[in-house]
Amino acid sequence: MQHCDTLILADWCVPVEPHDLVLTEHAVVVNDGRITEILPAADARDRYEPSTLIERPGHVLIPGLVNAHTHAAMTLFRGLADDMPLERWLREGIWPVETRWVSAEMVRDGTRLAIAEMLRSGCTCFSDQYFYPGIVAESAVEMQMRAMVGTPIIEFTTPWAENAADCMRKGAEEVHDRYANHALISSCFAPHSTGTVSDESFHELRVLADQLDSPVQIHLHETAQEIADAIKETGKRPFDRLREHGLVNSSLLAVHAVHLTADEISQFADAGVSVAHCPRSNLKLASGIAEVATLQKAGINVALGTDGAASNNVLDMLGEMRTAALLAKARANDASALPAADALRMATLNGAIALGLADSIGSIEPGKWADLTCIDLRHINSQPVYDPVSQVVYTADANQVSDVWVAGRHQVEDGNLTRIDENELLQRASEWRSRLHNGKETKTT
Secondary structure, X not given: OEEEEEXXXXXXXXXXXXOOOOEEEEEEEEEOOEEEEEEEHHHHHHHEEEEEEEEEEEEEEEEOEEEEEEXXXXXXXXXXXXXXXXXXXXXXXXXXXXXXXXXXXXXXXXXXXXXXXHHHOOEEEEEEEOXXXXXXXXXXXXXXXXXXXXXXXXXXXXXXXXXXXXXXXXXHHHHHHOOOOOOOEEXXXXXXXXXXXXXXXHHHHHHHHHHHOOOEEEEEOOOHHHHHHHHHHHOOOHHHHHXXXXXXXXXXXXEEOOOOOHHHHHHHHXXXXXXXXXXXXXXXXXXXXXXXXXXXXXXXXXXXXXXXXXXXXXXXXXXXXXXXXXXXXXXXXXXXXXXXXXXXXXXXXXXXXXXXOOOOOXXXXXXXXXXXXXXXXXXXXXXXXXXXXXXXXXXXXXXHEEEEEEOOEEEEEOOEEOOXXXXXXXXXXXXXXXXXXXXXXXXXX
């Protein structure tokens, strides 16, 4: 008998790679945080003596979900500025609150709340874009969550940085340098949008990103108003400005990409740009509906993100998958657009590709980190099971997530967080609600 750290047996295993494959009655072997073998359950029982045996009848094991775009700390703004279009939402609802309340304490508490929510819904990796990125990274490490930590870049003064140059300097020091080669933390630069970053700063960003071999992500063509404003102010569409500064390449993650011309789609495909599709945020802010089927047909890698809880209002990748699949069908007027297996791939391996992490996460393959999610399909709403992938995408909700592992660590077991004090998070969220609602306390730093 061979020893292994963990042996996981579920009725179904969906490795995602190869595509649209479902393995029945198989086991996944985990050693030192990584997947070492996938084999029939009967063979695994005969061959391995595990330190921990996990048996999940009626469950499906999938790769951990990858949230390709969010603003984790904004969980503390959940429901604070609802039912507004994007520009009003930013200028009247979000930016004034951020100016007063954003601090290291706020980012820490909001990020911790978000990580717990994401873990509970089967997410094992998130790509973040918010102030105090060093605090985001610290929180992720503390809570043992995988994260791509983006350094926000914006021209005007914020509680965290004085200007775009200060953002880039701090991001390089606080995240890129500090977490180089870290098992859980990767880093990127995340300019907010072309409307909030100057040509000079884009040039400096291109040089810095090249020097540090760092990817870039940016909100791009999220609304028609964004494009109209850009043309009025610069005479160019936002995409054209990025292209002129050498930022349209395979290291770019374009977030939203709702309003693209056929030529822009072609250029995205040729350059190897990935897109982070955030369907529920786009719907809630009435930003538009991305042409997901068209993007995929062009060969563009499309990942899935929740955006922040201030505009979604939940960080539930299972729900995001379902919305993405249904919306793509309606948009394409084609019921076969974005089938369940493609939606699951979008939420797992495509996300890993978009973040440059496909060599280590996103599918259940030997050698990759054991970032895994187990979903209970025995619930009434998921019965009977003819196709477990369809049930995951079209019926399952976050309450059906039974187990989550990040790098082999059992973060959620039987639906409960194993290493996180949920009551403490709820207490801190309540305290922040009182502060923001009453507006009586001075801002903390």
